[in-house]
Amino acid sequence: MRRITSIRDFYLIYLGVLSLLVACGGEPSQPEEKVVLTEVKIDLQDSITRKILDAQDRFQIENILPFFSNPDPTYRYLAARAFASLKDPAGLDSLIAHLQDPIREVRKGAAFALGQIGDPRAETPLISAFQAEDSIDANNELNALILEAVGKCGTQNNLSLLSQVTTYLDSDHFLLLGQARAIFRYMLRGIVNPSGTERMVNLLANPDIPDEVRTVACHYLARADIDLQDHADLLTLTYSNLEESDLKNTMPLVLAKCKTREANNLLQSSIGSSQDFRLKCNALRAMGRSNFRSFRSTIQKALYDRNIAVSSTAAEMILEYGDANYWRTYLNLSLSNFPWQVKITLLHAVSKLIPPGNAMFSNMNYDFLRQRINSTSNPYEKAAAIQALAEDPGKYSLILGIKKNTEDAVVRTAAIQALKKIAVSKQFRRLSASSQKEIIDALVEALESGDVGMVEQASAILDLDLNAYGYDTKNIIGRAEAQLQIPRDMEALISLHRKKAELEGRIYDHKEDLQFTHAVEWKTLEAVGENPRAKITTNRGSFTVRLYPLHTPGTVANFIDLANLNYCANKPIHRVVPGFVIQGGCNRGDGYGSLDYNIRSEFPLLYYDAPGYIGMASAGSHTESAQWFVTQSATPHLDGNYTLFGKVEEGMDVIYNTEVGDIIQQISIL
Known part of the structure; x- marks a missing residue:
């Protein structure tokens, strides 16, 4: 006889008995047969789907919550997915309830969203939702997400417990992956222990388990502060x-x-x-x-x-x-x-x-740097040389002169960055009082300039005692705020408001400053279908990206709209970190460029688990606009925090050979 093992089993038996009682009493009736929907199938042409996604885009939590009770599992799944992106604890109770949803895909969406929210109240319900193994491994897909979610919200005690599980077989792909991701997510939160490290070592060392699992273990061992x-x-x-x-x-x-x-x-x-x-x-x-x-x-x-x-x-x-x-x-x-x-x-x-007492060689080195600055037309070379000058605070006057005589945002931002470095260095106090004042004056001027790059860089001096130089920190912040354009200059505003909150004795959350400024362009998505591709051409060659509109519709629509406007033409690849990413789409070239709107972050069930994924750069969740990056390696620490909206299908050699300053010539939608 089958035992009752859960509340759900009892509930199903109760319904069965109730239906028998109804059938035995009264006259026979022929109730209208209801169609029970069991499949999650996202259709971006569907009006209700758009309603949910628009509510997500507008942070309208109250308009998303009712869809958790919708009979269509697609809408329940989309509601859960919305909270994975919004990371709002207002969805906690509904998501916990839907860990018991009759449709597995909805349960998976709920588990993932609970991990994204990261509230410790979800830990026990997640563990209780762990499913028994089944013949087609479908339950273990859910279990993997539950394990990972525990890693995002769980306590130290459960890290110890799940790290000690060694009974999974080499063929238990999903369980091993969930365990590895859980330990990795704990590490990203600063929680590690010897048993977790030992488990990751053994996973990495086992050639019989999938590389997907071993890669997560490898990145844990590479990033964790461990011996x-x-x-x-x-x-x-x-x-x-x-x-x-x-x-x-x-x-x-x-x-x-x-x-x-x-x-x-x-x-x-x-x-x-x-x-x-x-x-x-x-x-x-x-x-x-x-x-x-x-x-x-x-x-x-x-x-x-x-x-x-x-x-x-x-x-x-x-x-x-x-x-x-x-x-x-x-x-x-x-x-x-x-x-x-x-x-x-x-x-x-x-x-x-170079140590003190080597003036001749120091001056020689200085002359070499100055010659490079004066002779090159490459703003990134100039910027790098300016940072070198900042090692000697006595060279500040040259940096000031460069800043005053350039209109190039890359060079201008680099000059302020160099002056900031001098101002916060231990050597700053060795300068004369008048020199110190000259540097602080230049940085305060930068703070009040309304230039997002200069403001963000100069904001570091707000931690100094500016009263000694005749300035009031709160007044500077107020004047700096007034010059910024929001949401275009959000990155600088975040720095200012973080310091302002600190002075007021409170904790700052950048979501306080978020505004809805850009709707999802559904007509754009209608025109390209479910599987659009983009060809990105640079001076190094071309690479083709498969875009993911079903997963990240708002991001894909924005990317396509900008491509159709030829927005990226003649803009640089402004950032290259060898083996990590290349980054473009900045309309200033210094990494601080944005448009006069932001789009929402979208965090579906996708992972940066291989090279070639394209994602959106941001200054924090929901601050994305036009900058994007392409990965050169697996980057699991980006999962769930940076919108992933496509993957390179052809041309990875171009990605690998890209250098800072390379030019994007065109982006064509195929």
Whole structure:
């Protein structure tokens, strides 16, 4: 006899008995047969679907909640998905109730949304919703989402419990993935323990489980603040046995925490043997972080790598971790015929590391930087050189002159960034009182300029005692606010309002400043159908992206509208982080550009689990506008926080070869 194992079982039996009683009494009747809907199928042409999505777009929580009781599971699913994007605890009770929804897809949506909200009150209901295993593994898809959601909202105690589960089989793909993601999400919240780390080591080391699971484990080990010496033998063996892959490309960051001779040898050999620039870049980062002195010669040799991503990463390691005893070496290296990204970074390293008492060489280095600034037409080269000047506060007058004599947003923002760096440095007090005042005056002027990039950079001085320079911090914030255009300048406003809240003794939430400014353009989506593609052409070549309108309709519609307006034509790729992302769409070129509207973040059940995903850049949830990025590797720390709206289908070589300052020529919708 089947046992009653849940409230739902009791409820179903109760309904069955009730129906028998009704059937036995009164005259027979022929009630109208109701169609029970069991499938979630999103149709963007459907008026109710649009109503839910429009309510989500407008933050109209009260208009979303009623759809949790709709008989159509598609609408219940969309209501849950809306709360995954809005992350509003007002949906908590409804989402918890729908962990018991009769339709599995709705239960999955509810579990994911509860994780996104991150409220600890959801922890116990999530655990209670864990389903028994079934023959087609469908319940385990839900269970994986439940585990991940617990990782986003759960307590330390449950991290210990789920980390100790080792009974999952190698074939239990979803359960292993859910467990790995749960431990990873705990880590992103700053919660780690030895059992979680040990479990992730074992998942990474097991070649019989899917790479999707091992990748999450690898990123946990790479990002967590942990020591892996006790696991060094297993991890070095794992690395040695891996074929070249996105998984292996991340592993040098794990080896750096092993701190053994074998791990160091593997790092060193990876520079010469691999053809994948991402592996080389991460190996260089690992060397710099773990023991720069031991790897100094290897890092210096990498300056000559033909791939600019590798050579520039080597230079960055010298700048960040370089040994001051070798400043002369770096000065001599800077004289070589390197690309500007390498040369300027080496000159920056000299500026940072050269000790007092070397005025002749310091002036020589300064002259080299000044010559590069004056001779180049590349704003990104100028900006990099300006940052190098900031290592010597005495060079502030040159930076001030550059700022006053340029209209280029990239250069102007870089100059204010450099002055800010001087103002908050320990060396600032060594300047004369008049020099200090001159710098502070320039930064206050920047704060009140209405220029989003300069305001955001200069806002760091609001943490200083400005009374000493004749300024009242609250008054400065008020004048700065008045000059900004909202929502275009939201990034700067967030910095100002965060400081304002601090002065008033309260916690700031940037959602206080969000406004509805841009509706979803349904006609745009009608014109392109369910599977639109975009061809993005740059001076390096073209790549084609499959867009996801069913998952992120507002974002896709906005992207297509901007493409049809030729918005991105002749705009730069303003940011490149080798092995991570390339980023474009900024109408200023300095990363602070936006339009006179924002769109809402959309966080459906999608993951940055491989290279080639396109997502929206933002200054926080719901501040997106025109800037987008494409990933060069798996980036699981972006999941659920940056709108993912498509994937590259062709042309990843263009993504890998892109350099900062490359130009977007056209975006065509196919």
